[in-house]
Amino acid sequence: MELILSAGIGALTASGVYLLLRPRTYQVVIGLSLLSYAVNLFIFGMGRLRVNAPPILEPGGVGDLAHHADPIPQALVLTAIVIGFAMTALFLVVLLASRGFTGTDHVDGREQRGD
Amino acid sequence: MLPVFLFAPFGGSLIAIFFPSDQRGATAWFAGAIALVCFLATAGLYPFVAAGNVLRYQLEWVPQLGLSVSLRMDGFAWLFSALITAIGVLVVLYARYYLNAEDPVPRFFALFLSFMGSMLGIVLSGNLILLAVFWELTSIVSFLLIGYWHHNAHARDGARMALTMTGMGGLALLVGLLLIGRVVGSYELDAVLASGDAIRNDSLYVPILVLVLFGALTKSAQFPFHFWLPHAMAAPTPVSAYLHSATMVKAGVFLLARLWPVMAGTEAWFWLVGLAGLATLVLGAYFAIFQQDLKGLLAYSTISHLGLITTLLSLGSPLAAVAAIFHIVNHATFKASLFMAAGIIDHETGTRDMRRLSGLFQYMPITATLAMVASAAMAGVPLLNGFLSKEMFFAEAIETHLVNILDTITPYVATIAGMFAVTYSLRFIHSVFYGVPPSDLPKKPHEPPRWMRAPVEFLVLACLVVGILPGRTIGPFLHTAVASILGDRTPHYSLAVWHGWNVPMIMSFVALSGGVGLYFLMRSYLATGIEGPPVFRLLKGQRIFERVLVTLSWKWARSIEQGLGTRRLQPQMLLLIILALTAGALPLLAHGFELPPLVIRGIDPAFALLWTIGIACAVGSALQAKFHRLAALVLLGGAGLVTCLTFVWLSAPDLAVTQLLVEIVTTVLILLGLRWLPKRIKEPEREDIPMRTRFRRLRDFLLAALAGGGMTLLAYTVMTQPASETIASYFLERAYSEGGGTNVVNVILVDFRGFDTLGEIAVLSIVALTVFALLLRFRPQADSLEAPEQQRLQNAFDAGHPDRAAGDSIAEYLHIPSAIMRWMFPVTAMLAAYLFLRGHDLPGGGFAAGIAMSIGFILQYMSGGTRWVEERLRIHPLRWMSIGLLVAVATGVGSWLFGYPFLTSHSQHATVPVIGKVPLASAILFDLGVFSLVLGATVLMLIAIAHQSVRAPRAHARGARAEKEAAQ
Amino acid sequence: MTELAILWSILLAQVMLSLAMAFALYRIVKGPRAQDRILGLDTLYINAMLMLIAFGIRTANTIYFETGLLIAVIGFVSSIALAKFLMRGEVIE
């Protein structure tokens, strides 16, 4: 499991990073989304991987790490997802505004040679 | 008593600013009164100081660091104070008549008083750092004074150069003084003066010396930093008389004299100071000969005389020090009077150019006489004060101080410089006051007002009196000053006019006669009117300085800024990624990172297959994002879905729910944005891609692979390590008993770490506001202004067929789907309610509910369009957001009533009749706030973008209408 | 014996479902037209939902049910947004 998930995180990161370096704003926004998936999974993985041990207690119960996955990274990821969503929205609107003002969807607001 | 010397001038300066600009006389009276008060105070202190006492005043400033406002007046400081205040009074009187009615007089006197205060501060400082403070203040104020007539380009350039040079020196001096403080352990002058041996023997001595000298030599315009002074002559003449002869330029030599007891006497001192002094002495004098501007001549002469003083101080002998101090006073006297005289000439004739001036004696005989006497003092003619100190200089020059070439040539250089001094003094007198009567002068020359001449008269009288009766007049004061510097090393000296026929006398004679001869030899050359000395004319320090400054501070700076910086995004991203990779890799390498063993066993094939899909989606999305945006978006959705499944698989149902919902909203969001992006061009053939681009893509690919590999490694390493003892157990144990919920993640979100959630919803609201505000200003590019091609075709079709109404196409398209979509609204709301209510115990919660509800709204917008929905539903996302945030905060604050910190949850399970046991955690209320805010923010963002489709065409039409109207 | 059979059949079912997802992905990647990709995404969502239910059975845990339900109720929203974009060039008019 660990191996597969790490590979997945790596692939998401690589794709995201590659897109971050691209000249089109749309590429960057997709890249940021991919990167945020990667980061969220990374955070999640820091609590170690557990199958079928959701941190949900029996009513009145007391949980422990032997039977429940670490809830903290999950809570952190939730926050990160929300913030990531907000930032994607923001970046998108800014790139629209930039395109509106400059007429191009290049990240620098004007076409560069060889992009 | 001592603070008066600071309070009076600085306070006076503050008051002077507020004088009305037409009150020339009153302002002058005021400034004069201040200067006079200071002078009288100085005079009054003489008996105390003369008795060998040191007057001290101490006020703490930054005591921890040894910086105090510690003032200290000994004989030497007294002498300088007297000079500064006395000449100050005279300059005020002079300036009263010199300045025109149009000049901003209050500003002049305000600055003048500030300057006087700063200068007094330098000489009275008992703390090295305080001295540096006043030192730089004089630079700043002198900058403003030189630039007084700032409409004049020369004044601006001169001011800038003066500030740059002296400011630079001041910064170096500061470091030097800090180092002295380090060596001595204190910045107090008393302590420093007592630590001469420690300083001279410290390994930091040479750095200290160099830094201090850099400060002193720049300030005193010593070679090779002399060139700023002539350009400072663009200042009004009172400023030149005061700053550039009597006081400010003396600050450098003052400091050398002040530190003389602790720093002089070493070989390094001798060489560094001596070389600068001698070079300045002779070069200044030589340059002075060839000036055409009266003030230029005087400026170079000043440089030369300061060189003389520096040379004297370099010698390291007590007698030389006495001579130096004596010459400081003498020079101040005659040079100030000469500047004032030059100013009178300028004021009354309208020019300072010696090529135009001549024969003025008959028009202004008194001024001429005064100027001649002062010039004679400058030339070192006997019975005048300049002669006495020059004789002492000659006497010291022939002494042997250290056996080296510099010491050997000193007498010769001194004689030659003396000769030059005679030449330029003679030239000044002869060319201005004698010869044919002047023609074409801007003004008809005449004597100045009575009181404008008075300061000159006074100073010239002083030259005479001191020159004839030195022992009776200056003697005691000089002795007090000398004794305070030299202490027990004070030598025996006599201030007699006549010491008999000795070598210095012969040197003086040679200089006098040689100077006169030289002048007559050079008359024909000087008559050509060429500005500047032969040979050196081409080597203009100022020009070089300017060029170096421009090159360094402008051309180089700009190219470096462009070379080391960039304004493009991609290189910045590249750097960020490279640095992040490096930062992440270095600690791993430093610790000898070893790859943990690969665990292949136990891999679930379905999960593996799932991630094969996920990876393919990610990579595919990256590859398609440029030319197939929709495909990239779909693939992104695929990657998100795999992420969602992973969360389920690995025991995070809450994350899965949230991820899924966010995924959906993000897709809609990006699609909404896609409408405003330019049409994508066709993908070029592989061969058509330039090498450069290919290389860049390869580089980025490698970097991306490295980043991905790094993340894989890190993730794998951590995940295969046993977990360390984590704070999570605490939460698991208490989630139900103290947090009142079984869904630990939700309890963390609304209780244990509710503050994170509060911040998170704040982020959401900020972004929503930003998006909203930005979109109000949205101006679409022309090509995306009109409706998309599909709509145009469909509208044209509707319009082209008589049996169809406008909008039939879309109506038919959505006819049946929207029937279903409308029914889905209450369903989505029900689902949201369900997610919300169960959140505390099972996956769900305010956030998920909010997003789900907003999807319900979006669905309606998609089915019916903006107007359709807004005609039916009241949508107030801003209000929802506001209420949500307020509810969340208020819930947290509620716990204050019970004496608990913010966000303390009150969890109880209340039993409500019929309904049964319900959780009543205040956290639920908090979650309600979250719900409201998330709903508001999400709807606001999406709807704000969607509104552009309605708004832009309208604005477009309005613009077109306006244009048409304008054309008519 | 039953245990093993159960585990294996569930595993097999999951593998089949993930293969189904892979085929949907194939359509997304391959296209050829945008409508094919969107169709692929919709299928991917449905397959993923079934995968979730299967996973629920495998773990004998109903906690994952809501994720599946969410796909069923609102999973189609992104697909219809894409489809409408295709038709009208605009998601919300």
Added chain:
Amino acid sequence: MRAWFPYPLLSTALVLMWLLLNQSVALGTLLVGLVLSMVLAWVAVKLRPTRSHLNRLRRIASFGLRVSIDILRSNIAVAGIILGTRGQPVRSGFVSVDFDVEDENALALLACILTATPGTAWLEYDRRKKKLLFHILDLENEIAWRRTLDRYEAALKEIFQ
């Protein structure tokens, strides 16, 4: 009653949904569900979804059964087509039929049925000409599908009056 439950069918469905979601028929759940469904129905009124009257429950039941059987059959048939058990390439095509049902919800229901039935796909409905265009995977069954649709038309007309 009308004021409290403007869409009785919707409200019932919502309550049912609530009970299923909560996996409980406890009185408390029911009450909460009722309140929620009432509130939501009011909101739904604002969107003014088309109101339909269903009658003849027995007819509904038989129609439902009929549809289920159709779906089951075509599931098997289409699976066969896809797996290529028939050994010949499939011949698919568009079919246009006259379909005269006014009720929007009835049309929506038909759309769901046709979509849920593998082998048929609803494409578009022309409100003026009352023509329904759909796509079928196996043109060999075209006649059978047309007949089925006629049956559906009749049934829907009966149910939605």
Added chain:
Amino acid sequence: MTDWLQHLPVLPILVPLAVAAALIPIDERERTLKGSIGFTSTVIVFVVAVILMATAGEETLPGAGVYQLGNWPAPFGIVLVVDRLSALMLCLTSGLALAAQVYSMARWHTAGHHFHSLLQLLVAGVNGAFLTGDLFNLFVFFEVMLAASYGLLLHGSGPLRVKAGLHYIAINLAASSLFLVGVSLIYGATGTLNMADLSTRLAALAPEGRMLVETGAAVLGIAFLVKAGMWPLSFWLPTAYAAATPPVAAIFAVLTKVGIYVIIRLNLLVFGTAAGASAGFGQSWLLAGGMATIAFGAVGVLASQAMGRLAGYSVLVSSGTLLAAIGLGHQEMIAGALFYLVSSTLTIAAFFLLIELVERGRDAAADVLAVTMEAYGDFDENEEEEEVGVAIPGTMAVLGLCFSLCAVLLSGLPPLSGFIAKFTLLHGLFDVPTAGQARTISAADWTYVALVILSGLAAMIAMNRIGIRTFWASIEGTIPRVVVIEITPVVVLLAACVFLSFQAGPAMRYMQATADDLLNPAGYGERVLSAPRAGGQ
């Protein structure tokens, strides 16, 4: 009667947050009302900050200044920690916010919507970042701060701001990802998020764990350094700051300091002397990066033609000076560095506010207002852009005086706080401890001294050049129309610098006490970790 004063630490976050929320639905035409409410809020925050500053560190009992949110003790719950440093930063932030707020009410808040809400939210975010003792909560408040800064940077819209905003946002989003990776890595290796807890756990960690923590900290560091503006991660900064509206740029002056603040915190708390083998981690990189930043900033200052960019580069110089000072690792310099931090922030903020007033007489403002005018395409607000301010003859003199003060402060010339700051830094560098062996002055020390001095010189030359061009050589420009509430904040900020100069003794006493606190991470840990819960549980 409950002791309400115990809740003071959370007020600097809550008050602006709640006020921002309350401001959202108020009609945009009621800007003055919004501004007044916002102003009141900021005043409250300022007063609270002053009280916190006055009481910070007075009692060193466990739990003093520790606020347990939700009544959960550290390291489990999130705690706010008020110490001298955070109180100081709160005070600085709210002071700047007040200035920016007042200034904006003359005209700039009309340039877009929701200005006052965003400003309040920025204050809440920055204050949160200063107060929190939890790494992930720090991330959250960083994001609050960043999100608000995005909104404020884009306030007024227009091509320049949007372009600058795009870069600013893109880079900061990437940096935020690094932040998350770093924090989670640290959590994965140590199992804690509380900084005090982290500092106590680090020394006892196995080598592999330590390796991971260091990796996490390094990645985290990059995120902070982006914010702090270290070369070469800072190219976006001058452009962004120059493009921002003046009140926004002024408050932005404190944003880089948040990055610096966190670096100081982590450096001295987590990687302090008690960190065992990890002590002083990353310092050499801070030193090198800081020095490069000073150099680049100074070069940029020289190369700037426009005052806005000059000010932006001054921000870099300030950051570099602080980073390198931390990197040098001389404990005697910390107090000086803090003094420098305060002084340079106030100065730069004042300068940003001043720039637009000075340039207004020329041309710059005209096009800004043009953008403002056409903006309300859809929202027929019919706002009369009345000509605000009157041309007072003395205006130019006051502006000139303010400019000169800025120049003196930026160049570090005496007698103002810029000089004192430089003096305190260099004094600390050269300081000989009263007891113990004098440290020899290393090559790095000399380089630092040279850079500090030369950067001051560069500022002097550049300010001189630009000042002469503006005030002395300008062709009959119109006298700018300036209203009192625009010039007052500038004057007040500069007066604060002047006050700081003359009260440098008490100020340095505070800084010294702060430095002593920082150098005693064990005391901090003790205070945070053994704080008792309310209600005596």
Added chain:
Amino acid sequence: MSHLTDLPSWAAIPVCMLLLLGAAMTLIGSIGLIRLPSFYDRLHAPTIATSGGTVLICLASMLCFAVLQSRWIFHELLIIFFITVTTPVTLMLLGQAALYRNRLEKPRDVPQTPGRPSKEDSQ
């Protein structure tokens, strides 16, 4: 928490069979997505998953949890219901969009009804 292995074999066998059958149907649907030649053909493919696949797998789930938890409330019905209701919306919109695009590009291949524009119409 219960385990699947607690399932008695009388229930386990039908659960497994239903599950496998459902998964197989789903797989077949997706194979159709690959194998069928035209877009309109492929439009039928996912419906196997939404009808046959969903029903079977949900039945498996219902049976499984009914036995394991001894309850008779089948919330899986919701999934079946909503999938049946929502999938048509997507497919209808998608099918019409495809039809519209095809009419513009290759008008011969698809039926022309007055309801839709074609290239000739728009010129």
